[in-house]
Amino acid sequence: MQILTPQVFWAQRHGEIFLRVELSDASDVDISLQGHNTLQFRAQGHGAKGDNQYEFSLEFLEPVKSEIHQKSTQRQVDIKIRKRDERWWERLTLREKKPLFLAPDFDRWLDESDAEMELKAKEEKINKISVESRVRKDPYIGLKKGYLFMYNLVQFLGFSWIFVNMTVRLFILGQDSFYDTFHTTADMMYFCQMMAVLEVVNPLLGLVKTGFFPAMIQVAGRNVILFVIFGCLDEMQNKAVVFFVFYLWSSIEIFRYPFYMLACIGTDWKLLTWLRYSLWIPLYPLGVVAEAVAVIQSxxxxxxxxxxxxxxxxxLGHSLSFSYTLQLYLVLMFLGLFINFRHLYKQRQRRYRSRKRKVH
Structure with missing residues (x-):
């Protein structure tokens, strides 16, 4: 019986070699590895020259692992071999001249850059599954998300009440509403800002990924203005600056808190996301300027x-006025503005970079 060579198609990945032998109804398939890099194939089947015994030998460019996976179907024999070292081969065989029976398997063919992208996608998928499995192992994940959802909901309702109340009074009373803002909204603002202390605690407990230091700067700064400047000085409570401070604070928070609230349930509204990551750019510096005006007036x-x-x-004298401390605080206030502005801008960049990656 005549011994013939079948048609063999090949493709590779960084860690694997794929061979497809065009031999239908193959039987008595014998595949072995000689040494570290020579494959021997022999089988009975129907190929290009009819029903015959077919065989071939391939000496690979680099060593491969001894374990060979093969699967025979009615149409072909599929062979998978793992490379000993996971790297891209410039060709399949040790000899530069390709055997006549060997051709690329264009159904599985990838160039090196495409294979690297495929490998990276697999690694990202594995990492995502690993992260998700760790999250699922946390027995308190539902409780944590429920707590964060309720916290953000309560803060959203509180600041919304302040914002709507001040807006309505502004339309009805005009500039006269500037001078009684504190007496009409202070109680709710006290409540919201005392609740905001939890934003310093949450990062320490690992409940959120936001930084501890930026949260502490914002919460401490606002509480100095609210409790020390406005709360302790009756003369400050009737000034127009209170309106601008409260209005700018609430304008930021009515978009920030619902964004985080919806994030707890995996919901992302594009308009809300844009408002959360864009409105702070003018409003946050304006809020700091209004706070600075309040400090200077006090x-x-x-x-x-x-x-x-x-x-x-x-x-040395009778006493050291608290105003000297506030003058130092003014300097620290603008230093905090720089730190927080930089932090928020980096958050915005990361957010929109990740959205672009998801789109592509």
Whole structure:
């Protein structure tokens, strides 16, 4: 019986070699590896020259692992062999001249760059599955998400009440509404800002991924303005600056809190996302400027009332006015503006880079 060579098609990945032997109804298939890189194939089947015994030998460019996976179908024999070292081969065989019976398998063919992209996609999928499995192992994940959802919902409702109340009063009373803002909204603002202390605690407990330091700067800064400047000085409570501070704070938060609230349930609204990551760019610096105006207006009042002044020995004077502390605080306020603005801008860049990757 005449011994013939079948048609063999090949393709590769970084870690594997694929061979497709065009031999239908193959039987007595014998595949072995000689040494570290020579494949021997022998089988009975129907090929290009009819029903005969077919065989071939391939000496690979580099060593391969001894384990061979093969599957015979009515149309062909599929062979998969793992490379010993996972890297791209410039050709299949040790000899530069390709055997006549060997051809590329264009159904599975990828060039090196495409194979790298496929490998990267597999790794990302594995990493995603690994992360999801770790998340599912957390028995308290539902409780944590429920807590964060309710926290953001309560803050959203509180700041929405402040924003709507101030807006309605502005339309009805005009500029007159500037001067009684504190007396009409302070209680709700006190509540919201005391609740905001949890935004400093949540990163420490690992409940959110946001940084501890930026959250502490914002919460501490606002509470100084609310509780020390406005809360302790009756003279400040009737000033127009209170309106601008409260209005700018609430304008930011009515978009920030619902964004995080919906993120807890895996929902993303494009318009809300854009507002959350864009409105702060003008509003946050304006809010800091309004806070700075409030501090500057309070300086002569603290000098006059001597509130929070530090007593000094008689040789040095009567007391050290709290206004000096606030002047230092003004400097720290604008330093905090720079730190937080940089942090928020990086958040925005990361957000839109990840959205572009998902689109592509």
């Amino acid at each position: 300086l002569p009042i603290f000098d006059e009332t001597r509130l929070f002044s530090v007593p000094l020995p008689s040789a």
